[in-house]
Amino acid sequence: MVQDRRSLLMSGAALALVPALAGLPSRGRAQGATSLKIGVLNDQSGVYREVSGPTSTACVRQAIQDSGIAAKGVNVEVVQADHQNKADVGATIARQWIDRDGVDVIVDVPNSAVALAINGIVREKNKVYLNSTGGTTELTGKQCSPNTVHWTYDTYMLAKSTGGAMVKTGADSWFFITADYAFGHDLERNTSAFVQAAGGKVLGTVRHPLQSTDFSSYLLQAQQSRAKVIGLANAGTDTINCVKQAAEFGVTRRGTKIAVMLMFINDVHSLGLTAAQGLVCTESFYWDLNDRTRAFTNRVKGSLGGNYPAMSHAGCYASVLHYLKTVADLGGAAAKADGAATVARMKAMPTDDDCFGAGTIREDGRKLHPVYLFEVKKPEESKGAWDYYKLVQTTPAEEAWRPVSEGACPLVRA
Template sequence: MMRRWAILAAALAGFTALPALAQPPAKREAIRIGILSDLSGSFADVAGPGSVVAAQLAAEDFGGRAAGLPVQILSGDHQNRADTGSALARRWFDTEGVDAVVDLPNSAIALAVGEVARTANRVALVTAAVASRLTGEACSPNLIHYALDTWSMSNVPSRALVQAGGTSWFYVTADYAFGHDLEKQSMEAVTRAGGAVLGAVRHPLGTTDFSSVLLQAQASRAKVVALANSQADFINSMKQTSEFGLARRGQRVVGLAVYISDIVSLGLEATQGATVVGSWYWDLNDGTRAFARRFGERMGGRMPTDLQANVYAAVTHFLRAVEASGQSTDGQAVVARMKALPTQDAIFGRGAIRADGRRISPVYVFNVKAPAESRGRYDVYKLEREVPAEEAYRPIDQGGCPLVRGG
């Protein structure tokens, strides 16, 4: 009798366990994209709230749905701290059903969140950070890099200016890893192009008085003075190059990490004649102007930066890959589909994503207009040259990315 009860109990136990084993996975309710940015700090103008608007516009233009699901845009502030950004991304992935994290100004945060995305097998679309490591030794099957990196920001203007007669260079460099990287890669490009480096001086982060630095730049008699810094450091140093009259004395000033918001903040009187490099500008063609008008309507008349345009392109291409694959939870599969599909959108046109995760699209050399040439506050650039892709990006076999055969 006891044996019969034991057999019956075992059978009932097996029967009651079957429904639990057969339960389908929880039904997904939406495709969720998190814009992880600096919403109120030093990167807020170049990315920040404008990146959220760009993502919303991309989702709307895609029809608001992908793979039969509504698209939702979330936003969060990483406060320029890698631990804060990583914790928020982890929570989004683990408990809030976020499929992709986008934007990520600040390279330390982008590298940290990229690793979180790899561990969770979600997607990281880096549209703002510039570390070349993101497609080098730190490349990931879960990450795509949309923003120009330090290789492009250094090599493109250096080669272009040497070819245009700027054969001697002096560097004003922010004294931390980002500045060192820009300086080193630019110096190497200048030398390869046949130019000469006459000197360099480094300044602490947050310097406000560049007078002694610029006196050394003047004394060098270099044809090109390169500002290997960014944000407030670039603004302060650029303003003082104008006050010192470097351009009037025949020295050409180039900013290696400049965004349109920097030029607008400084004004054309202080920046006219400067050389800058970018991957996008709002006044390039009818498509860029149409996007800029819509963006400006939501941003109080501001025109988008190239980083904010990157967000639009990244979200658009991500949704195309989700639509094509029919799912979004397998980050590596979605990234692989993004690499397989040519990129195509109304503001960048046609491009591609390499095996190392590098987005390939046009790169431009601009000159900053004189005040008399400008028709409005955001009319700041004259196009000097569109750079061929083979010159604009680090060769894929030179980055050390483990995803690249022989890399």
């Protein structure tokens, strides 16, 4: 009787465990599954919100969906944070993400000062950094890292495409209004080099703090220099505010040209075609460029809350898509364990996506693809919402970027 009771109790206990065990993964499934975490670090509330922010996160999610990585046994989680355009804030978030939250990849990072800080941390922690919106060439220069891919644009490419083209038209004297941080300084320096190499002159420069609202004194100094071109070495709402105030002051009516060294389609949308018409800018992606760019835009635009993707957002999509292709090739566990090895495999594999087409990644981490010079349409030329650009010139991938021999990247073989 005692034995029967004991047997009954043991069998009851075993039955009670069945539902609980049924909800747990088997040992085989636990060993085979891999979880990756991607952190989208950008400006969610400030000067670069529209060219990064929630739209970048949506494009990362679209890349995960398009990759089909879940069917290959890899689960991917996305987190996002606002670095407030402060290097110390961005660095703190990055360290917490990696050390506490298990983030494997950091994506986007507008603001070159923040980008350089993240570049160092990711290398130290041997994770992966996919830069899309930070423009400094230092990421593929002296501070290049085996853990970083610089995807979308940089200051050399912008300076060559926009600055070089304008000097050829006779716009050979320049005055710069420059954002006073790493990106602005880098862009001014690179553009000045192209202007001077083409026989032009730089008559002066003035620097402004990030998120300025009053550009009147800077524009006055630029006009007093009698330069033919005012070069705006800034971005985001700084560029928008400067262009608007230049229009109010009638700067272009006096014959002065405004060269917007970095402008995104979202900036044109904010300005409106009446204010932006005739401006010339460089992007490496335009939603209406070809069938593939239109296909990507149609897939993602429903999640953008009325916004459209710029090259910065496209870079987030394409870099994450290529990373996940690499994860599938390497195996999720191997990719998670060694960020530098993962980036090395990314460089070895050709790239191909709907935003940029076919391309490659150089040994210094520079992603290579064609670059496009656009002119903003007049209001009467536009056929509808977001139909803003006319293609002026295409620079092939092999000509658009700083030669690898000039970057002084320690990763590059002599």
